[in-house]
Amino acid sequence: MSSLASGPTALIQVRWGFFISTQFLSVLVALSLLAGCGPSVNRYLLIETSLRAHDHKGADAIVAAAEKDYGSKSRVLYGMDRGMTLQLAGDYQQSNAVLEQAEDEVDRLYTRRIRTETLAFMTNDTALPYEGDPYEQVLINVLKALNYATMGQWQDALVEARRIDHRLNVLSDRTKEKNAYRDDGFARYLTGILYESTGDVNNAFIAYRKAYETLEATRAWSHTAVPSQL
Structure with missing residues (x-):
């Protein structure tokens, strides 16, 4: 090759x-789909408004500032959101660094799935970390x-x-x-x-x-x- x-x-x-x-339309659609999973619908509205105004760095700043709000069980969701906004902002290297962390978290959660599913069954579904x-x-x-x-x-x-x-x-x-x-x-x-x-x-x-x-x-x-x- x-x-x-x-x-x-x-x-x-x-x-x-x-x-x-x-690509840009796909990112907007993806963010809209993820909005239902996120801790704050208002945040996604702000992100979408920034993206439609072509303020990509502003959209990324909104996601970055809300990192703690995602919580420990939504690390994958944060990584996907941040990876998309960083890409649109033109910071491709940092976007990949964040996306790599999200992918590692997906793999880590997959190996824990049986144990956490058992825990969620005994308690409630919110015990399951979000793996996408x-x-x-x-x-x-x-x-x-x-x-x-x-x-x-x-x-x-x-x-x-x-x-x-x-x-x-x-x-x-x-x-x-x-x-x-x-x-x-x-x-x-x-x-x-x-x-x-x-x-x-x-x-x-x-x-x-x-x-x-x-x-x-x-x-x-x-x-x-x-x-x-x-």
Whole structure:
């Protein structure tokens, strides 16, 4: 596999154009979904207002100032929120540092799940730390991949692409409900771009095919058209 030293080719830049054009909207949607889980809906309204005003640093400052309010059981949620606002503020390195901590916390909580689920069963659900829903866990790697790619660290971005594929492949195998979150066309499209950018055309083809199939299968309710680049 050959590495890409100078960045994507013209064709891949076209694919990036579509992907990046949807990134800001995706972050707003993600923050809106996370708002229901957070300790303060008002905080998310302030964040959204700042983002719509293109005050990305202001939005990040709101999240940073509220770190203690998230509490010890919402470290993953704080990491996702902060990682997204740092990315939009252009601090890609710090964004990845925070997202890495969130991902480590997800892995740590996974190993404790049986014990904490037993505790919650004996007491109440609030005893369970928040480890994120599957789509949020995938989003962590998506954001990290975008940060690495933006900084020109293509091999690191490729590592995140493989992590995305692994998460989605495991999720697809484990999830039996037809309408449940079991794949992600947006994330698959990103991995395809990253594979193609680094010369791995075989995995790029597989990723693009899965992206097309997933986007086509969900377009009725997502109202998201399949990119013409696919």
